Amino acid sequence: MKISFKLNNKNVSINTDPMRRLIDVIREDFSLTGTKEGCGEGECGACTILMNEKPVTSCILNAVHADGNEILTVEAIAETPEGKLLIDCFDETNAVQCGFCFPGFLVSSYSYLKNDGEANLDKIKENLSGNICRCTGYQKIFESVFMACNKCDSNTE
């Protein structure tokens, strides 16, 4: 089946089995390996991408779900001003450990920063609760996103 969608701001089109997992299409057909498979059942959030600006787990979606939609992966998000700001903050706190879950955290944090962005710990925790991290105990992740929210605020004011 022919599937056409917008991937990282470019129009793309592929011929593939519509039931293939979207994560496999992204990683294998487009070599975008920043999207990681942690659990394969939509539980850990390592494969989070943005579909029409909403965070979704690509391991439980099929190729056909992408058709006609707009997808952003971590590779593109990392190049946006908000993505860069978040990377700076995660770096500053030394939050990253093994890093396998972090592309997913970056996508979810980016979505929070774009859509709400209030420097509010409870809200940050709520918005990141779909991403599991086993290394860090989350504390430095919260601090980083909080820091990014504050910096974003002071930039816009």
Added chain:
Amino acid sequence: MNSVRKFDARPKLNGSWKFIDDYSDKDMIYGYLYYAKVHHGVIKKISFPLEFDLTEFTIVYAKDIPGKNIVPEPEPDQPFMTTREITHFGQIIMGIAHPNKETLRNFVNQIKVDYDELPALTDIKETLENEKNAFGKEIIIDHRRNFNNSKSWIKTHSVYYTSHQEQAYLEPQGMIAIYDAEKKTMFVKGTMQCPFFVKDAVVQILGNSVREVIVETSEGIGGAFGGKEDFPNIIAGITALLSYKSGKPVKTILDRSDDIQITTKRHPSRVEIETLTDPKTQKIRSLKIDYRLDAGAFQTLSPVVLARGVLHASGSYAIEDSYIQGRLFRSNTPTNGAFRGFGAPQAFFAIDSHIEKIAAELNLNPYDFRKKNIFRIGDELPSSQKIPENHLLDCFEKTIQKSDYQTKYREFIEYNKNNKDKKGIGISLGYHGGGYTGNGEKILNSEIKITIEENAEVKIFVANTEMGQGAHTTLAQIVSETLDHPLERTIVQLPNTSKTPNSGPTVASRTIYIVGHLLRKLSLKIKKELNFENLEKYIKKKSIKFPLEYRMNFVPDPSVFFNEDTFQGIGYKDYSWAACVSEIYFHADSYQIEVKKIWTVLDIGKVINLQIAEGQVQGGLIQAVGYATSEFFYKKGFGRLEGFTDYVLPTSLDIPEMDIEFIHTNSEIAKGLGEIPMDYPAPSIRNAFYQATGIFINEIPLTPEIIFKHIREQKK
């Protein structure tokens, strides 16, 4: 304590850092480990689905192994693949490879294996209660002093249980093997803690059929926590065999469901403790411990876990008369293995719960009772090793003071009288001996290498892997600070068995403590020998042949001796110490424990990078919160769990506030850090629940179901 930034943070964040599944090659085919779906039995027949062309597949069985079908381990008793007999669920029957991932998956799902099933032992308590299931070498630590027991002493007896715990590294296990038929070499790359262990395993399975085996880690290792200490040996061995047979590069990535079902877990435990306490002095006079671990179907590295367990079993208390027995028990469950803490979390859970029981029997405040009994300088551990300092006492006092334990303890008693939901506060203490147990480091004889290149780049060659703990940043920082050379020009090389000397496995909280210390010594030697102020200027001035190469081996301290038979002597040269207080809120309607705050004070010696050290403690504390409250491995009626949907890991909404402090940091030595944050916190949560409800629960995790069961039983 200079928190330099990790060199790998940015590429990990933008997705460009490569983990094992991110490597590909056009000729690469996919491997799969096909495993038994019964607990115990004999294979009768294997039937492959008819609609597939079998010639497209590469299949390897035990009989295809050109070398030895035994995984190299401290106790080499586990085969890579079974011949006929199944002794545990998940035992590998064959390796299968195919160029197409989906075809492989469909094929595997339709394979039928008929078994003659035999009765199986899978229940933890059933396994550990029956002495007939004990196997392997028993450990006895006999520190009895045979004094006359006074009749007025109070005997306290209880049994404590802990469950399996899944490492849950976010990146599942995986290996790539590339066989070069012309050169007869095997190259293996993957996610692992111990490249030289993996090399030994591949050499073992392939025997003389290859000339050379080279093992290299992937750029990124997505968490490990002990889970990638020995299981990678099996994946690497079978993947290499598939590559050898097919002549193609083979990539085997376990999906989460397979990974969670067949790889090693933390050992379930049963620890029975009997103490005699003098009510007049409030001192524990005598201690007897029966420490049992469920090893699963094979021993593999369990004897080493058992050794660490018994050496930490008496906890943080000075008891002059003690007798500790340690045994492994066999069941028909997958072999258990390494997990951060390595026998110590089970030990501390038992002893620090037991301390609470004695305090309650004597009607004493838990803080006061611990203060009476905590060991002090000169006191002896059951191994006769003398406590060298009062740093644990310092951690303890500081944690109590910071948490305002005594005030809260009193306030919560009042609060709980008038409220349905309860509040509780609990203490626990712990320590962790750095490096291999006993004479282990002497035997390992770690070697390191540093080179100085013509462009003034300093290269560090160690076999220890960067799996998120920040080891490669911290090791580079040690060399950079000692040589006074820019950090960005001081680079730890990717571990590769043909390039890096064997500085030992990345385990046992030894990477900074042993390998980092060696690097510092070698850097000091280089600095003294070359006598430079500034390395770059020195290089420009001198006409030398590059690269300059320096090597150094571990030099054992001659005063350190440990008797492996009696378990007397120096179990560990240096211990890290820690204390913690946890505050909880118990939701009486939902039987749920909410951990509100954890205060912890640690002595890990010198802190090289404060942010990295904090990150280690935060991550460890939360793994301990999961261990104590939610992480339960077996589902009633459904057998083993199949993924993260049913294994409840702490999420961002379950995180207590954490107050972490390091003391005695002006030390020369950076002691072990990796494991200790997981060792000691769990019993503090149990003890807080005990204060909150008065219900004495002798097992973890304290899931709502288990709490409900105990409340119902104790009401009867």
